[in-house]
Each structure stands twice: as C-alpha cells, then as structure tokens.
Amino acid sequence: MKHAAKRASYQAIKADVLQRIRDNIWPPGTLLPGEIELAEEFQCARATVNRAMRELADEGVIDRKRKSGTRVKTAPTRQAKFTIPLIRLEIENAGKNYRYAMVHRQKQTAPRWLCGRLALHSAAQVLHLQCIHYADESPFQYEARWINLSAVPKAESESFEKIGPNEWLINHVPFTEAELTFSAKSATKDIAAMMSLSEGASLLTAERTTWLSDAPVTYAQLYFHQSYKMTTRI
Amino acid sequence: MKHAAKRASYQAIKADVLQRIRDNIWPPGTLLPGEIELAEEFQCARATVNRAMRELADEGVIDRKRKSGTRVKTAPTRQAKFTIPLIRLEIENAGKNYRYAMVHRQKQTAPRWLCGRLALHSAAQVLHLQCIHYADESPFQYEARWINLSAVPKAESESFEKIGPNEWLINHVPFTEAELTFSAKSATKDIAAMMSLSEGASLLTAERTTWLSDAPVTYAQLYFHQSYKMTTRI
DNA sequence: ATAGAAATTAAGTCCAGACAAAACATACGG
DNA sequence: CCGTATGTTTTGTCTGGACTTAATTTCTAT
Structure with a gap:
C-alpha cells in the first residue's frame, strides 16, 4: 500500500x-x-x-x-569517530602560532616496562624523547616518546630539534596498526613545571603504541593542556 | 610489466x-x-x-x-573509532556486577547555562538527575543529566529508580544527532565524596548533548572513575 | 531419535555497460 | 581582459543479471 x-x-x-x-x-x-x-x-x-x-x-x-x-540492532552501538590530526595542524587550524621545543633526547636501553609493552628483548635500544608543543607560546601538549631503534634505525640520525617525533614518524615510517588509549592523569611535578600548571592538575592523556606489521615502532604519552577538549559529532 | x-x-x-x-x-x-x-x-x-x-x-x-x-593523502588523517556502549554492558562485559543508584531527581526550570547550551527558552522545564553506576560495589561512573521535558514529556512519569536515564533514553527516545566531548576534570568535593575518591582526583569526563531532528533532547556529564581508560585499535 | 547430506535462502560479490555530476580546460564573444 | 559557454576527464551512481558463500532447514539413512 x-x-x-x-x-x-x-x-x-x-x-x-x-x-x-x-x-x-x-x-x-x-x-x-x-x-x-x-x-x-x-x-x-x-x-x-x-x-x-x-x-x-x-x-x-x-x-x-x-x-x-x-x-x-537492539543495542545500537553508536560509534564516535575521532580524527587524530597532527598537533601542529590542530594548533594552526585554531589560528594560533605553533612552536615546538625538544627538552630531552637520549639513546638508552629500553626500560623494563617498555619491553613488556612493546614486546622488546631486554637489551633493546630505544630513543627516548621529551618535547613540548606550544600554541601561541603557551604549552599545549607535552610528549614523552620512545622509539624502537631496531625498527626505525634512521631515527638515531635525526636530531628532532626542528621537527617533532610524531610528525617525523608520520612522514618517515608508515604503520599498520596502532593502539590508542585515553585517560585522565594528574600532572606530576615535572610535567606541571614544563606545562606551566599547578601540580595535580587534571590532564587528558593519550597513550599510543604503533606497530609496522608486528614490529613495534614506538610508544608515546601525550599530555594535553587542561583546557583541551576532544569533540566529535555523531 | x-x-x-x-x-x-x-x-x-x-x-x-x-x-x-x-x-x-x-x-x-x-x-x-x-x-x-x-x-x-x-x-x-x-x-x-x-x-x-x-x-x-x-x-x-x-x-x-x-x-x-x-x-x-599527504597527512593521513587516521581516525579512531570508539564504540560507546551502555555503561551497564561495559561493566557486565568486564565480568563485574552492575548496580545503579539514583541520588537526585528534580523537575526544575532550566538553568541559564543549560538554556544556552540546548537553545531552550528561559522558562523551559527540565528533569535533572544525578546517579551513580557501580561495578562490583565500587563507584564507576557518576552521571549528571538534564532532560528537556518538552522534547521528552514521558520522562516525567519515569522514576529512574530502577533504570538509568541513559539506558532509558536509548530505549525510548531515538536521536538523530549527538555531540560528544571528552576532557579531564578534577573531582569536586561533591563528586569525590560520591565516587569515594579524594578531592581533585583526575577524572575522564564525557559531555554529551543529543538532538532529535533539531529538538534538544538531553545534556549529560559523565564522570568516569580514575582507573577508566578508553582504548581503541586503528 | 540422530547425525550427516542435500536443498534452500538471503546476503556478498562481481560484471559490463550506462549515464550523472563535478571540476577543470578551452574557446569565444563582448 | 573577462565572463560565459562548451568540451573533457574522472569519479559517482545505477542497472539487471549472474555467481558465490554462509547459515539454516529439510531430508535421509542409520
């Protein structure tokens, strides 16, 4: 009818x-x-x-x-889609000036917890980096990163003075799989100091582990500034 | 070739x-x-x-x-997909016992900030609810919710003693659009008390606004327990 | 009754061809 | 020189048909 x-x-x-x-x-x-x-x-x-x-x-x-x-479907599983842009682009798209600073760079033996997380053997060499991404001169994101040098040997010859590890990796190393975790963490004394926050401030935190066909590539902790909100429409 | x-x-x-x-x-x-x-x-x-x-x-x-x-694509915009399950199912799937408790229920005139957010007229009536979702008797999520009674009049006759507003709304009111925002917030004294946390603890917080073809339906703040992590693979 | 074989069903994939629509290129008239 | 009309290219969509595959039902022989 x-x-x-x-x-x-x-x-x-x-x-x-x-x-x-x-x-x-x-x-x-x-x-x-x-x-x-x-x-x-x-x-x-x-x-x-x-x-x-x-x-x-x-x-x-x-x-x-x-x-x-x-x-x-009885219980419709609505799914939110978040696009994960480069931090630089996100800042620039907000009409702000992007600045990047590396605060630490060291080649080291992978710490125990990292070996577990990335399934590395105990003597594996990793490049540890700490850096800060600024939006209009105020700290926007603190990035702590470990790069598996056996998977990405050419990272060792990169100074990361001018380009952030995230952006460098995206441009130089493809990946096949990644795990992304969001949680809220309190700012430690160190992080609070670097991000001009008071100790204990609540920070949205992303942890990211990346593989290239089973080979672990990198693990990163990204601490966003207090004001940061991640928004999506579904 | x-x-x-x-x-x-x-x-x-x-x-x-x-x-x-x-x-x-x-x-x-x-x-x-x-x-x-x-x-x-x-x-x-x-x-x-x-x-x-x-x-x-x-x-x-x-x-x-x-x-x-x-x-x-030069900058591949990898997008993470998060499925937003019912909190009850999430807890039950983790093998824990789910319990729900309503702590507050009041019909009221919409506060100013809510009128702005939902584009309500100043005298609009809303149902304000506060409740806690427990996993194995420990607080897992605190939910503060406002339901637009002119869009969902039948909500007024629901006690929400047995079923959470989120679950009730999903089962009774479809929606066409929703905005979802994640951020990290510090627990206020009230929230800390209700969730058995210390004041100032960092909580992953979701804010959700829902519309049914341009009519605002509901706004909710969901505070997850400190231990909560939202994970996805891409 | 029961386990296994065969038929059935509905979605999943594919094809060859067609036309539509967007975006860009070129020509033309003022 | 500029704006408009026309053409071209490439993706987007659709058709009607065919075959494939997974899941379920029905049949059959034990």
Missing part, C-alpha cells in the same frame, strides 16, 4: 530505512524485508538496496547475516 | 593498493592511476576498483576528486 518513491538513490534508501527505524515502524529486533523485496518497493536494483543496507550495517544500525536476513 | 593477480576481489585490490602506499611505491601526494587503468591491471570491472578505492577514501588513506583523480 506504500507509494514508494521512484528511482531512489542508495542514500535516499538509507535515509528512508533509518527514518522507519527512528519512527519505530521497525522497532529494534525487527526482521527487515529482504533485499529483493526492498528493491521492488524502492523501484531500484538489488545492488542499490544492498549498498544502502551495507552502509547502515557498517554504521552499526542494523545487523546482517546470510540466510537469516537483516535485523534492527 | 606487472603481472597482475587475476580476478582480484575488491579486498585484494584494497590490500594491494595499501601495500604500495606503505612500500612507498606511491608516496604521499602521488596521483594514482585512474579507475579504468587499475581495472585493466587487476583484470576486473571498474565497479570493483571503485569499491576498493571508495573504501580506502572512507578510511582516510586517499583523497578522491572528480576530474582531478585520486591522490595518496
């Missing part, structure tokens, strides 16, 4: 299906009509319906299984 | 292209061959190449523009 819109594009189908889910016409758990049926309703090819439904599945709105069909 | 793999699926093409980018055969900024050319190389239809390239573009590896062609 439904007067289907003619020549619907896959986006229109997506929107329409989403609307029906939102309007509770198809409540959570409902088994949706098959692709052929929907294709008839929307007056389009099955491939077009397939694309619409596939994208809805990718976005976590519906579940699809061969033979079983398509169901509206 | 390249002996292309025959009958490559779109996934194989994706993997192959990605490999060439990783191997620096196609360094950042390179203009890739057009879809027709790639289709010939991979011995497949253009639609198959199109799908592979479209997905790579979605993943932020390449940039595509009509007429201009496809280029390897």
